[in-house]
Amino acid sequence: MTTVAVEPRPQPFEPRSIKRADYLNISYGVRSWLLTLDHKRIAILYLISISIFFFVGGVFAAVVRLELATPKGDLLQSDTYNKMFTLHGVVMLFFFLIPAIPATLGNFLVPLMIGAKDLAFPRLNLMSWYVFMIAGMFGIYTMLAGGVDTGWTFYTPLSPKYANSQVMTAALAALIAGFSSILTGLNFMVTIHKMRAPGLTWFRLPLFVWSQYATSLIQILGTPVLAVTILLVAAERMLHIGIFDPALGGDPVLFQHLFWFYSHPAVYIMILPAMGVISELVTTFAKKVIFGYSFIAFSSVAIAVLGFLVWGHHMFVSSQSPYAGLIFSFLSMLVAIPSAIKVFNWTATLWRGSVSWDTPMLYAFGFIGLFTIGGLTGLFLACLATDVHLTHTYFVVAHFHYIMVGGAIMAYLGGLHYWWPKITGRMYPEFWAKFAAIIIFVGFNLTFFPQFVLGYQGMPRRYHEYPAEFQVLNVMSTAGASILAVGYIIPAVYFIWSMKYAKVAGRNPWGATGLEWSTTSPPPADNFEKTPIVSLPPYIYSKEEATVVP
Amino acid sequence: MNADFRLLPQQASTMAPRVDALFWFITAICIFFTILVAVLLLTFAIRYRRKTEDYFPKPVVGSKVLEAAWSIGPLALVMVIFFWGASIYFDMMRPPEDALEVYVTGKQWMWHLQHSGGQREINQLHIPLGKPVKLIMTSEDVLHDFYIPAFRVKMDTVPGKYTTLWFQATKLGTFDFYCALYCGTEHARMIGTVTVMKPREYEQWLTERADRSLALQGRQLFQKLQCVTCHHPEANNRAPILENLYGRMVELEGGRNVLADESYLRESILYPAAKVRAGWRPIMPSYVGQVDENDLVRLIAFLKGLKTGQTPARVEDFPAPAVNEKEAAKDKELPKPNEQPKATDKAKDK
Ligand SMILES: [Cu+2]
Numbered sequence A: 001m002t003t004v005a006v007e008p009r010p011q012p013f014e015p016r017s018i019k020r021a022d023y024l025n026i027s028y029g030v031r032s033w034l035l036t037l038d039h040k041r042i043a044i045l046y047l048i049s050i051s052i053f054f055f056v057g058g059v060f061a062a063v064v065r066l067e068l069a070t071p072k073g074d075l076l077q078s079d080t081y082n083k084m085f086t087l088h089g090v091v092m093l094f095f096f097l098i099p100a101i102p103a104t105l106g107n108f109l110v111p112l113m114i115g116a117k118d119l120a121f122p123r124l125n126l127m128s129w130y131v132f133m134i135a136g137m138f139g140i141y142t143m144l145a146g147g148v149d150t151g152w153t154f155y156t157p158l159s160p161k162y163a164n165s166q167v168m169t170a171a172l173a174a175l176i177a178g179f180s181s182i183l184t185g186l187n188f189m190v191t192i193h194k195m196r197a198p199g200l201t202w203f204r205l206p207l208f209v210w211s212q213y214a215t216s217l218i219q220i221l222g223t224p225v226l227a228v229t230i231l232l233v234a235a236e237r238m239l240h241i242g243i244f245d246p247a248l249g250g251d252p253v254l255f256q257h258l259f260w261f262y263s264h265p266a267v268y269i270m271i272l273p274a275m276g277v278i279s280e281l282v283t284t285f286a287k288k289v290i291f292g293y294s295f296i297a298f299s300s301v302a303i304a305v306l307g308f309l310v311w312g313h314h315m316f317v318s319s320q321s322p323y324a325g326l327i328f329s330f331l332s333m334l335v336a337i338p339s340a341i342k343v344f345n346w347t348a349t350l351w352r353g354s355v356s357w358d359t360p361m362l363y364a365f366g367f368i369g370l371f372t373i374g375g376l377t378g379l380f381l382a383c384l385a386t387d388v389h390l391t392h393t394y395f396v397v398a399h400f401h402y403i404m405v406g407g408a409i410m411a412y413l414g415g416l417h418y419w420w421p422k423i424t425g426r427m428y429p430e431f432w433a434k435f436a437a438i439i440i441f442v443g444f445n446l447t448f449f450p451q452f453v454l455g456y457q458g459m460p461r462r463y464h465e466y467p468a469e470f471q472v473l474n475v476m477s478t479a480g481a482s483i484l485a486v487g488y489i490i491p492a493v494y495f496i497w498s499m500k501y502a503k504v505a506g507r508n509p510w511g512a513t514g515l516e517w518s519t520t521s522p523p524p525a526d527n528f529e530k531t532p533i534v535s536l537p538p539y540i541y542s543k544e545e546a547t548v549v550p
Numbered sequence B: 001m002n003a004d005f006r007l008l009p010q011q012a013s014t015m016a017p018r019v020d021a022l023f024w025f026i027t028a029i030c031i032f033f034t035i036l037v038a039v040l041l042l043t044f045a046i047r048y049r050r051k052t053e054d055y056f057p058k059p060v061v062g063s064k065v066l067e068a069a070w071s072i073g074p075l076a077l078v079m080v081i082f083f084w085g086a087s088i089y090f091d092m093m094r095p096p097e098d099a100l101e102v103y104v105t106g107k108q109w110m111w112h113l114q115h116s117g118g119q120r121e122i123n124q125l126h127i128p129l130g131k132p133v134k135l136i137m138t139s140e141d142v143l144h145d146f147y148i149p150a151f152r153v154k155m156d157t158v159p160g161k162y163t164t165l166w167f168q169a170t171k172l173g174t175f176d177f178y179c180a181l182y183c184g185t186e187h188a189r190m191i192g193t194v195t196v197m198k199p200r201e202y203e204q205w206l207t208e209r210a211d212r213s214l215a216l217q218g219r220q221l222f223q224k225l226q227c228v229t230c231h232h233p234e235a236n237n238r239a240p241i242l243e244n245l246y247g248r249m250v251e252l253e254g255g256r257n258v259l260a261d262e263s264y265l266r267e268s269i270l271y272p273a274a275k276v277r278a279g280w281r282p283i284m285p286s287y288v289g290q291v292d293e294n295d296l297v298r299l300i301a302f303l304k305g306l307k308t309g310q311t312p313a314r315v316e317d318f319p320a321p322a323v324n325e326k327e328a329a330k331d332k333e334l335p336k337p338n339e340q341p342k343a344t345d346k347a348k349d350k
């Protein structure tokens, strides 16, 4: 990919030169981390923070699933249960899924992938993390001060008027986390525009960078609407200005429009970077140029743009005009096309490839399968008549967990395994990694597939007790969740173990092509010994490919 | 504990088989594509499994034909789904003209239902088999959602306006309904049952519980609240006459036209200044605080049936109108409800 790309590639597992300064050992001490401007260290700060939030959100989920093992509300009071699912949603969405790939892998990789020394605004990057942590503190305060029970959707008039839990601090946490997300998006966008290495044209960018670009677009354009919405709720609650409260002349449905105008695109903030990761994994582990590069790249942009026009599909039974419903249904259907393009292009990349079954690739297989199911079941919810029956039920819960857990988290874990040698300089234990990947896949499906059936049967969401006829499937789901929990704990253990004890990785253990693999592992503080010059498109694995690919 | 476990939900309304047909069509598409992707993925992953590290496969950059195929194919399929879904949805959104009307009020955490004959139910709904039933719904506090899985229909209830839901039951028996939209602490207990009865049994059920019809109760409120003082032909044009108003388009100040439906009537009672009819001065006071959701339902039921010449007299010697339960009980000794002509019935005769 650089000028030397046609010459013999660096060998995997080259001996690591002793005493070389990298970004990890260049300085020590808490200060050197908390005041760092290095995008790689900031990525690590994010990685640690969101892992803690993932654990917290996971505990809430476990409690929810335990309560649902029996039809009676026996383990928890209804109020406690309501707080559990609300906190699960708030923590997982705002403090794990939205920052997950962009703030960790994106932060670490975007400058490396485009041959830059850092992001465009290193101080802003550090500030994003501090803003995120302040939001996190508000989140933690919310939990300690009694929790919040409005659902992560904060629907009016329940949240500003009727709920008497910590609604405002929870909303403030989401608001502040949003600013961190905007700043990250802004930083990435400027970086991708301005800091590309010489010769790295737009169509030579790795697809991960394209997906980060599309994601940044949504973060910058969508998140301010969330901020405005939260401020309007605060204005109504504190100044009694009628915006959403019908008693003050407001309209509660307006809140849903504003909320979903952000929150639907927010789904794509989670899934687009995941798609970027999968594009990288598929080509590396098939050792073959990606099939339909420009179609994958533009489908990311298409999803980002379309994503802003479909929010009303959450509102087919909200009293929104049926004609508006018609348009939102139509536009939502169109999202199927760029999604299908991606899935088929990834699959086609494997055709006549040299496919290895390393752990990251197992996650990529898992992602493609589960995203396919998650995407296709979206058709039921984009379709007006079936949505009427299925919305507000467990079908929706199953659908978005297939996208966010089966999709986004699978890709995040795949990416983490893939770039772990670059980030830490060490491999992970292959056997345990494969074992965990399989456990996660099985546990995930057992947890969430029964929920599709529950939804079709008519079980509503957010019930702490339910009619006995729904128990069989709920027990399956709870059993699956306990398997899934084991699957998530194993990587946490071996990743920590690997930092000290695992095999040392060379520059490029996978024989991959991106610029990030041309530097040492872990990379030096300023990323490259000298600025790389790019003369070829991405994903060129052999001399022959260099002559064929345009 | 799982005696009545069933994999598929019951089909008990005219809508249910239509929604299910579409549901299974989409399911077939899902299964087809999931299997297609899984088979391709596994076949390629096994067949082209990496054997040696120094083999570099032949590059394949892409194929315009394939890209077109897997764009246009799915596009065609989703368009079929879209039109099919839309046609059923529009039937769901348009209740038949002759539907029985039941007023539903959701509040934390119970359902309050009133038949147009005045019969009230809590967390229960009795309906006749084979007749379209239209629910006219609102909420006293937060959003709720009225959901009958066996009928495949649901609709949110929104404070401050009316939403409607209709269905026609095709099976006798009782079916669960749920509040499907999270509404606070006891959301999971905001559930009830629909009982579908033979039409004759339903008539009998109604008669046993007959109170004065909603419209009649509304007529009394119309007088008690002094609406009639201004909305009357003898009132020197202080306010418009409300006869034949329901279901018509009315012209507003500023030239806009709105349909005089339940939501419009409700808004005009609570917030008269919101939509002022062209040619009238906004002098009507707000009735917020003087009427509750049940009163509104009564007034609206009255106004809906109010036809030419039926506006009650301004000075009518009338016993103190009964608006609360206690007085309603006292009232029962007075004229038998069924003997009194209903405003709605009279309207139909004309
Ligand atoms: Cu959405």
Ligand SMILES: [Cu+2]
Pocket (backbone or CB within 6 Å): B144, B145, B179, B180, B181, B182, B183, B184, B186, B187, B188, B190
């Ligand atoms: Cu509810």
